[in-house]
Structures are given as C-alpha cells and as structure tokens.
C-alpha cells in the first residue's frame with residue numbers, strides 16, 4: 600500500500616477469538632491433471648461491527664472465498680472458526696444474500712421473512728414480532744402482504760436482506776447483491792444497507808466489482824488478486840473511519856476520494 604492509500608490503517612488480527620477467523624485457507628478445484636488452485640494461504644479475521652468490502656478482478660476467487668465462509672464449500676487447506684468454534688458447514692451463524700433475491704414466489708413478503716424462523720421452530724408470537732421488526736427496519740411494512748412478483752427489484756432485495764437478518768446471523772455475506780439493480784435503486788439500497796449495518800452492528804462481508812460502492816460502504820477494504828487467489832490489500836477505509844454517518848455526497852466530495860479510487864482501480868488491474 601502506498602501513495603493515496605498511505606493514510607489508510609492496515610488491519611491486523613485482534614487475537615480476541617471473537618468473530619470469524621480464517622487461517623491458511625487454500626482451495627483447489629478438480630483433481631489430477633485438471634486440478635486448479637483457486638485460493639492460496641488466505642488468512643483473515645472478521646470482527647463484529649465491520650463492513651468488509653472485497654474487490655478484485657473477475658476470477659480471483661471472491662465468490663469461492665465467500666462460499667467457504669458460508670460453509671457451502673470445504674477448503675482444501677486451512678480452517679475456519681466462528682467465535683472460537685470450528686465452522687465446517689452452513690449454519691444459522693452465517694447469513695447469505697445473493698445477486699438474485701431468491702424469494703419463494705408462493706409466499707407473501709412477510710411469510711418469506713418468517714420462513715427461516717419457522718424452520719427453527721420459533722414460537723409464533725416471537726416470529727411475528729421479529730418479522731414486524733425487520734419489515735419496519737427495511738421500510739417494507741406496507742408491502743408485507745404482497746407476493747414477490749408484485750415487488751420491484753429493490754424491494755425484493757430488501758426483503759432478501761430482511762430474511763437473512765431475521766435469522767440473527769453472526770455475519771452477513773453479500774455477493775454483488777445490488778449488481779442487477781438500476782443506478783438509482785442501487786444507490787438507495789446502498790444507503791439503506793449502511794443504515795441497517797449501523798443499527799444492527801453485524802459484520803458484513805460484501806463482494807463487489809464497483810469501486811465507488813466499495814468506498815462508500817466499507818469500513819475495511821480488501822483487494823484480491825488471482826493466480827491463485829490471495830489477499831493483496833487489507834486496510835481500514837480512511838474515508839469512513841471515525842465517522843460512519845458521513846453522507847455519500849460528503850464522502851465523494853473530498854479530494855481523498857478520487858485519489859483512493861484511483862489507487863484501488865490500479866490495484867485491481869493485474870495486467
């Protein structure tokens with residue numbers, strides 16, 4: 600890290616054991632002559648309250664890393680622990696939001712949010728209370744009885760985030776969740792998500808190709824490079840550090856914004 604990002608603070612392990620700890624993660628797809636190493640020696644500690652944004656060129660292994668944290672993929676090397684406990688398969692500690700909302704078309708928005716809580720056999724009164732809370736949090740209360748086909752793209756994605764948060768995960772993984780939305784809806788969703796993050800204090804692990812999205816949302820920035828996939832930058836975002844309530848316009852208007860943006864774009868270019 601140099602130049603524009605010189606003011607940024609490197610992120611180091613706190614060693615507290617709280618949060619998610621990835622140690623020496625490697626991943627190889629295929630076997631024998633077809634074997635291809637996609638991730639190598641990835642060490643990462645994710646702590647509660649962080650908004651971690653991962654940038655990197657296509658194919659550098661961002662989604663593979665997210666799938667490993669989600670427990671969908673088993674790493675070929677290394678280990679993951681959540682709050683000091685080994686994490687080997689999908690569980691309610693880790694929530695995932697994808698590019699497409701994937702709501703059940705036959706359930707209302709409220710029922711979609713409630714679905715995971717039913718699976719956990721939560722008492723009805725508790726479920727109702729929690730669904731009402733997350734509908735309100737996502738600004739969806741008036742749409743609770745609508746079905747997915749009656750919702751806009753942004754509303755569907757807000758519902759997907761509400762469904763994930765309602766399950767009270769330790770960490771929320773988001774894989775390019777806004778990339779299918781138009782520019783205006785996308786910015787509204789970014790504002791909304793940052794607000795939710797501030798209110799819930801969850802750890803967010805967010806993948807994007809969009810450098811502006813990364814600069815506006817993150818408290819911590821990670822850049823990955825391919826061949827095999829590894830972390831080459833990991834630092835606190837100086838634009839949001841100490842003031843997560845800065846407006847997007849305020850963040851964008853400072854001179855530091857364009858120099859950090861330029862720096863990140865250059866770090867994503869691996870030609």
Ligand SMILES: Nc1ncnc2c1ncn2[C@@H]1O[C@H](COP(=O)(O)OP(=O)(O)OP(=O)(O)O)[C@@H](O)[C@H]1O
Pocket residue numbers: 628629637655656657658659660661662663664
């Ligand atoms: N199931 C799979 N089997 C074999 N190779 C795979 C598989 N999934 C991904 N890959 C390869 O692993 C590499 C990393 O893929 P991955 O989707 O993790 O990258 P990414 O950084 O998320 O890419 P993008 O930004 O385009 O989504 C790519 O070269 C991809 O072709």
